[in-house]
Amino acid sequence: MYLKKIELHGFKSFADRTEIEFEPGINAIVGPNGSGKSNITDAIRWVLGEQSIKTLRGSKLEDVIFAGSQKRKPMGMAEVSIVLDNSDYLLPLEYSEVCITRRTFRSGESEFYLNKLPCRLKDIQELFMDTGIGKDGYSIISQGEVDEFLMARPEERRLIFEETAGIMKYKVRKKEAERK
Numbered sequence: 001m002y003l004k005k006i007e008l009h010g011f012k013s014f015a016d017r018t019e020i021e022f023e024p025g026i027n028a029i030v031g032p033n034g035s036g037k038s039n040i041t042d043a044i045r046w047v048l049g050e051q052s053i054k055t056l057r058g059s060k061l062e063d064v065i066f067a068g069s070q071k072r073k074p075m076g077m078a079e080v081s082i083v084l085d086n087s088d089y090l091l092p093l094e095y096s097e098v099c100i101t102r103r104t105f106r107s108g109e110s111e112f113y114l115n116k117l118p119c120r121l122k123d124i125q126e127l128f129m130d131t132g133i134g135k136d137g138y139s140i141i142s143q144g145e146v147d148e149f150l151m152a153r154p155e156e157r158r159l160i161f162e163e164t165a166g167i168m169k170y171k172v173r174k175k176e177a178e179r180k
């Protein structure tokens with residue numbers, strides 16, 4: 001599985017609809033300071049269901065929506081889609097390509113879509129659980145996270161190993177079953 005494409009529209013600095021295609025292997029995004037490189041990783045976290053404004057480097061929900069510039073009016077909606085190549089069927093779906101979309105308006109509500117069909121945030125979270133890719137997966141490692149892992153207490157480190165080993169899914173389901 002690999003990230004094939006990301007499409008941004010109204011997300012942070014990406015007012016115009018922007019499509020970026022990736023190839024298997026290593027891809028690099030380069031550009032001057034403030035040109036939007038980190039906004040692209042924020043978009044990936046966001047579409048995977050990130051709910052923490054702080055992690056997305058904002059101070060309020062609306063900060064993911066294009067806020068306007070000298071020449072351009074603010075936008076009312078932000079939308080991000082990612083297309084994943086799933087030809088190895090690592091994601092348990094019968095599709096060789098999986099498209100995930102998240103859309104939000106200034107009112108704050110988010111809509112999620114899986115291959116263009118509306119779904120819940122929970123469906124996205126479950127789909128990625130134990131793949132190492134979800135919002136809490138280790139496919140996105142930011143600067144501070146390396147330090148965090150090194151400084152973590154043994155119990156915290158154990159959680160990281162559990163997610164990586166693929167048993168988190170069962171722990172979450174057990175907890176849910178116990179609550180019912």
Ligand code: ATP
Pocket residue numbers: 011012013014031032033034035036037038039040062063064065066067068
């Ligand atoms: P660096 O090399 O310094 O890490 P970068 O390429 O990672 O830079 P980003 O942090 O992705 O840059 O982009 C920052 C830019 O995005 C800033 O100019 C900021 O004004 C703009 N930006 C962030 N949120 C919004 C928003 N909601 N609307 C418009 N612009 C935004």
Ligand code: MG
Pocket residue numbers: 037038039
């Ligand atoms: Mg940056």
